[in-house]
Amino acid sequence: MDLELTLERVAHGGHCVARHEGRVVFVRHGIPGERVIARVDAGEDTKRFWKASVVKVLEASPDRVKHIWNMADALAAEEHGAHPVGGAEFGHISLARQRSLKAEVFREQLTRLAQTDPDSVGFHEVESVPVAGWDESESAREDDGLAWRSRASFSVTKDGRLAMHPFHSNELVPIAEMPLAAEAINNLKLWETDFRGFERIEVAAPSTGQAPLLVLIPRADNRTFRPPHGEAIENASGVVVVEQTRGSAGDGRGSLRTLAGKPYVMEQAGRRALRVTGEGFWQIHRGAPRVLTEAMLDYARPEAGETVADLYAGAGLFTAALADAVGSRGAVLSIEGAPGTSADAAYNFEADSQVYVTRGRVERTLAYETRGDSLDAIVLDPPRVGAGKQSVQAMAQTNAQRIAYVSCDPASFARDVGYFKNHGYELRNARVFDLYPHTHHMEIVGLLAKNEG
């Protein structure tokens, strides 16, 4: 069903809110203020709200621009009777407006879910981040929102072609470029390789300039794949296959079989190089490690000799900076849940006597490891779902004076700020970074501190 709609404000998730006969319709691929024809996904009468996608623009916003990627352009796809691929759903909006829309979403979530005034925490705007590694000598590319992804994930069609999914769809669309991915990823020309027998291909292009690592996830119904070959395979620094042992493939519990080269990449964290194996987590935007570490240090203010914790620590990006700041007289408790990534963290800090790396879920492990002792500061960087009530309670029980909260979701961040409030903490400062240009996502760094008195 196609509807003629006027798009109102932007909502969490990047959709614009519109109304049709009293029902709310969440519309993607639009811009607030536009008049559009939108196609409703399902449109059942029983649903309180519908979801729809713009197929024609009747009155365009002055912020509408030519989409950065034809394959992800909803209007171009409609002309060809196809569906746009996901992953660049803001690509039709000028970068400045993308950032102001993200700022609106952050403001709304913080006000509604945390009863906190964004102005009172010094929030003004969503900040752009240069696409560059840690090295001062590397000049950043122009601010066009492209080539920032140091990590990319692709699906594979039954006949072995590199592909992506349209938004919320099982369909697969073969692709031959990914403009948001770093040049090193596009230069591999993965679309020329026959990946028959595989379900997913993950690529990691490390900031150290080393060639990318390929992580191949076989199809569940095909354990007898033939190793792929060709230029992309030869040019990768390593090729590994995730062999499922338990759980689902790719949840960090599968074992890795190395087909070529090394099963890990080395990533830069300040003066250190950290090992990240297979699908292990690393910040996606090329400029993220540096900008987030600096913002985190500014809020957590770790001092020599202090005892601090890095929660949801990954391979140890923030653990590295904290270890250097507290020095050999201090202590860093580094907690990470995924077995492979935690093993990387253990390896990365083997020589740092002040760092204690432990594997476990923060919800239980933090209370167990601190056993009622206090901490000076905490850094947390949970996945999109946020920390949740139990982890916030465990953090509050450490009596930490300063908590630097790094988050990739404004809703779970604001919800957790509410939980922290119940334990006497207040959000003092917040910055929001545009670490995912041309998508609706954003990255937040907040400072929570104990209320005095």
Ligand SMILES: C[S@@+](CC[C@H](N)C(=O)[O-])C[C@H]1O[C@@H](n2cnc3c(N)ncnc32)[C@H](O)[C@@H]1O
């Ligand atoms: C957003 S990443 C942050 C990693 C790290 N701070 C960095 O910047 O590289 C979140 C990490 O939390 C881990 N994780 C997810 N849920 C967890 C939990 N309940 N307890 C501990 N770690 C968890 C994931 O495996 C992932 O490595």
